[in-house]
Amino acid sequence: MPDPLCRRTSLCSREAGRKGTNVNGISNAFLRWRDAGVLTRSQRYDETIESIPLRLNAIPASRTYEAVESLVCQPIEGVVDENFSSSRLLAFSQLHSSYGGSTGTYAGVKLKDEGKKVAIVERNDYLGGHIGTLYVDGEPVDYGVQGLFNTETTTKYLNRLNVQYEPLLPATLDNRYVDFRTGKTAPYDGNVVNITATLLLYSAVVSKFEGIADGSFNLPDQVPDELLMPFGQFVQRYHLEGALPLVWTFAHGSGNMLTAPTLYVLQLFGQPHVNALLRGYVRAKRGTAEVYKKAAEVLGSDVIYNSQILKVTRSDSGVTVVVRTKDDKFKQIRAKKLLVTMVPTLRNLDPFDLDQKEESVFRQWMWKNYYVGIVKNSGLPEKASIVDVDPTKAASLPHMPFVWHLDYMGVPGYHAVKIVGDSEFTESEAKELVLGGIRRMGAAGTFPISNPELATWRRHIPLTLAVSNEAVKGGFYRDLYALQGHKNTFYTGLSFCSDYSTLLWDFTNKVLEQMGV
Template sequence: MGLTRKQLLSAMGAAAAAPLVAGAGEPRVIRRDVCVIGGGSAGTYAAVRLGDFGRSVVVVEAQDRLGGHTETYHDPATGGTIDIGVVVFEDEPFVRSYFDRLGVGLVRIADGGGGGGTTTYVDFRTGRRVDYTQPAPVALPAYLQDISRFGPIDTILDLPEAALPELAAPFRDYVAAHDFGSVVPFVFNYGQGIGNVLDLPALYAINTFGQGVAGNILRGSFLTTAARNNSLLYERATEHLAGNVLLGSRAVKVERTRSGVRVLVTGPGGARVIEAKKLLVTIPPLTRNLTAVDLDGTERSLFGRFTPGAYYTSVVRLSGLPAGVGLDNVAADTPYNLPPLPGLYMVGPTAVPGLYNVKYGSPAPLPDAVVRHEIRAGIERVAAAGTYPVKFEGFATYASHAPFELHVGPRDIAGGFYRRLNALQGRNRTYWSGAAWHSHNSARIWAGLETLLPKIAAD
């Protein structure tokens, strides 16, 4: 349960009127070593692991659940589950350890953890079939070897100075220079949500489709939960963290001093003041998301450079498609047959008959009503073109994952933006984590946090 607009405005007004102190009749005080704002992949993992360092934590999460981009649809008719956000995880020892400690079983996709079926390639602008066969990624081993010279920039965006011009140039230039064309469709399809991948600086394609992803593809080692319910990890984490999670809650005022951090929080339990030694912020670092935080000029300047992309997921009810057939969006008239965005990525069959997983991307956030309309219109064009007699029966669920893939322009990258961004770690008793600091990849976020956690836990 989230806050109503009236509740939020009331709390913000009260916060603006008085300093964060606790006294008679004032909000209950929660004292912890670390206050974590955001209970997605980064915030949840950090909270669990900080306990291993002997540090007390409290997590403030605006939604009524932990998990962020990890979402699972539960079909009321069959009891089946469909992961509509995070679908796979890299097979790494720390990933298996994390799932094991929370009692969540894993299976390899290659060993039966994924779905089967066949793919029909269509151009959703027209609804017509496209004579297309996705190329085998013959250049993938060479791609993996080449990107390794940049270091683990899919985990921590610590960019080699000598490589900045190459990483700032468009990904299409990098691909052409190294003859990596056969990898492009895999980068586009894996990197759903990052936008027009060929036009973006190469950094963002390599960050998303980095050493971890490329290695797991070559090894066939991606994981998913044995229960086909990735949200189970976060349900177990909520139990593990017990009363140290404030769901449906928002930080409405944050004061950071040399001696500690004070956070005024409003939520279902009423107003509370969190007094902590340090702050970890894991929500997307856009200035509009951080109005409650007393950002300094450097922080405000850097976060103001970010531009967000957008990603939308849904489960739709369809009839008229042959069993097991999915539709992938390709274009007949573009480089590498990549479909223009905004647009659908795919319509994929699920383990629940009649329900299909749908992904939609845009270079910039769009109103949900527009995305819903375009998803339906794209599917209906398939029927109108005579490709399949598919009928759109409605949305079973829909979720916006915007903002998604925060990025900056080539000049910022070449000018050392990420060096300055990383220098914020520890400044004002604050640490930062999440996709913008690591990658849109749970395993890479967790790996990045492993280098940061000792600093957060230090006295």
């Protein structure tokens, strides 16, 4: 089934659905869209219909409009209900990916504080990015972003939002190592004897890659071969085996970490991450969601919630965007500049007027599917985290798809879970991987499992954006960064920088300087 938020959104079927699902029952609103050139072709889930005539009498009455494949929205009288003109910045904090908003929210708050006019388009009814906070009897359980680097950027932002914070400390030091494939305990030495010494050794090795020292991809024309070699080979070369448990904690999003290119592992745990770990993390006392609740109060009506982008037109003189809101109104937004904070995949950018230069870059992405949630009623031991290990693999690190941890977060009966798979790994498969693994622990007699269920769940897709080694050597990131400012469009977010909030905010500050806003 097509993603209801991609360009196959059943816009016209929902309009028609008010009076029926076939052409004979189509509404006047549908006719307006047809006459405006909105509907150019239609797709059922099981077939593609090419070049459907726009005259309704040429379409069989039995044909249902279950999904619209192409939306070409013209801002004409009777279609656009409201216009917003002369915004200095239009930020897309979300379009098709699961949850967005960390960098878009940050940019919006910063610019509003500077007296700039901002519009933020958000597909959800809340801001948040990769956050996820479940409140159990008033106690926050973070299952997405759990901590922030303790830097001036972070503390200044939290203070601006009046968010109270404290040092991030582990809820437990009791880790139980289990092979989720069998449900049995497995031998694993995951303890780092001297964390400080290990970090200093690791830092001494990775610090030579200056172009990624701030989490960005400022690579030289001659990309070092070491950044493109499998990370396992890099570890062997520099005798970093003792650091693997620590690296895995932060870089499990790379998937099969030992075979992943070193570049992408270091973007998840490299120089800036080591520095942050040595300095310590902080957390919002009331959960990470509190950060975005407070930011939403600051931004107010500058955020257009529950909205869907229909068309984006850009030029050297500015940008124009048509948005559909939750009440089926169509708003046209004109802005001087556009900041895109979602992941710029071709699917996400479908409503954009991409040119060949942009399309040739964005079509190269590869990514991981990442799911997060909270398990309850499991019977797992209290005040203990369950770590997935695979004794049949090198360093006992599981291969995709895998459950990373079942993390005890300080609230009895609840464990946060993170799951990593390739881009074909589905949500239902991820849920079964979690619950099936827990049930196997019960069957094996490892823990007295009861009736595990998911208390909450979210998708972080796409994540860990990457391209082939050949593309990296060919100057992909040079070409990607060269798109900043092209057609008055600028970019920030996890595809341009390491996916850690503080690093993303620092990168966003630099982009805002480039924008001159």
